[in-house]
Amino acid sequence: MTLARFxxxxxxxxxxxxxxxxxxAPREAGAQIYVTADGLHGTIGGGQLEYMAIDKARAMLRAGRLAEDMDVPLGPEIGQCCGGRVTITLARMTAANRxxxxxxxxxxxxxxxxxxxxxxxxxxRxxxxxxxxxPxxxxxxxxxxxxxxxxxxxxxxxxxxxxxxxIRDAPPNSAFIVLTHDHALDFLLTSEALDRRDAAYVGLIGSATKRARFTRFHTTHSTEQDIDGLTCPIGPTVSRDKRPEVIAAFVVAEVMTRLTGSARLQTIPTCEQNQILHSSPEEGGVGQ
Structure with a gap:
């Protein structure tokens, strides 16, 4: 459900x-939740912190209070071990706020x-x-x-x-995942995406052999010789499972890591650090 609908x-x-x-902390500053007496939309990271905030919000609704603040240390006293501290504001929404x-x-x-x-x-698919x-x-x-x-x-x-x-009409910082039914078309589209030089991610399904073949194609068909921005293979390297859904799960993690900016995310401390594994299936194993 969208926020507008909620x-x-x-x-x-x-x-x-x-x-x-x-x-x-579980989430970065700016995270939000919208709470009614029996519903909610959004999250500030779950866990005890979120439970406390929702509980306070519903207490406000019952008591008719308009605004509250919370200053919460994320330590053993609330059953969380993040070790940081957060400030939260709670306010009853007006029509203009909505x-x-x-x-x-x-x-x-x-x-x-x-x-x-x-x-x-x-x-x-x-x-x-x-x-x-x-998002x-x-x-x-x-x-x-x-x-x-x-x-x-x-x-x-x-x-x-x-x-x-x-590809040419796409906005800057777009992601392009190339996995057509035809290798020649794959090469054409991948080369087009790399030639933009402003893509956040360019991925080509295949193997190390396919990457080598694409490199030869690109150097003879493009004025832009640099393919450092290319991810090929894409998908899992730690698993030989070539089911489409498994490949897709790894590729989505790759793309979202690039789109959300790994360097920026490293500056935001979180309770858990997830390691994203990169790269992909052997060529020719799964119908694309």
Whole structure:
């Protein structure tokens, strides 16, 4: 459910805003929850901290209070071991607050990075199923109407015989995942994406052998010789499982790590540090 849909409720709503973070915490400053007497939208990281904030918000609703603040050390006293400290503001929303929140959400959605899946085969459709739940604008492109029709994810689909035109028209910092049914087309589209020089991610399905073949193609067909920005292979290297859903899960992790900026994320202390594993299947194992 979108925030706009949630805020259509006639019920009173408390806005919970994580305003400051010092040290390690489950979420970064700016995380938010919207709470009614029997519903909520968003998260500030779960756990005891979130439980306490929701409990206070509902106490405010029952008592008719308009605003509260919380200053919470994330230590053993609340059953969390992050070790940081957070400041939270809680406020009952007015009609104007709701309009502003909906407008902010619409602006945030419009600014989401674009992810172009070039190829609507088994792996492409599996990728679309994952990306539909993530904060990106996902576009699945193929020249085969029958393959696009099999996509059951809530993403944009484009029937295009000239996918390279879609690559050229994409906004800066987009991600491109190339996995068509044809190796020659793969090479053409990957080269087009690399030539932009502003892509956040360019990934080509295949093997180390395919990467070597693409390198020879690119050096003879492009004025841009640098392929350092290319991820190929894509997907799992620690597993030989080539089921489309497994490949897609690893590729989505790769793409989201790049889109969210690993360098920026390293500056935000969190309770848990997740190691993302990179790269991909052997060539030719799974229908694309």
């Amino acid at each position: 805020l259509e409720t006639p019920k009173d709503v408390i806005h919970i805003h994580l305003t400051a973070v010092r040290g390690s 309009r502003d929140a909906c407008q902010a959400e619409a602006q945030a959605i419009a600014l989401r990075p674009h992810v172009y899946i070039l190829g609507a085969g088994h792996v492409g 599996a990728l679309a199923r994952f990306f539909q739940f993530l 990106v604008q996902c576009i699945l492109i193929d020249a085969r109407a029958e393959e696009l029709s099999l996509c059951d994810a809530k993403v944009e689909t484009r029937l295009s015989a000239m996918a390279e035109a879609n």
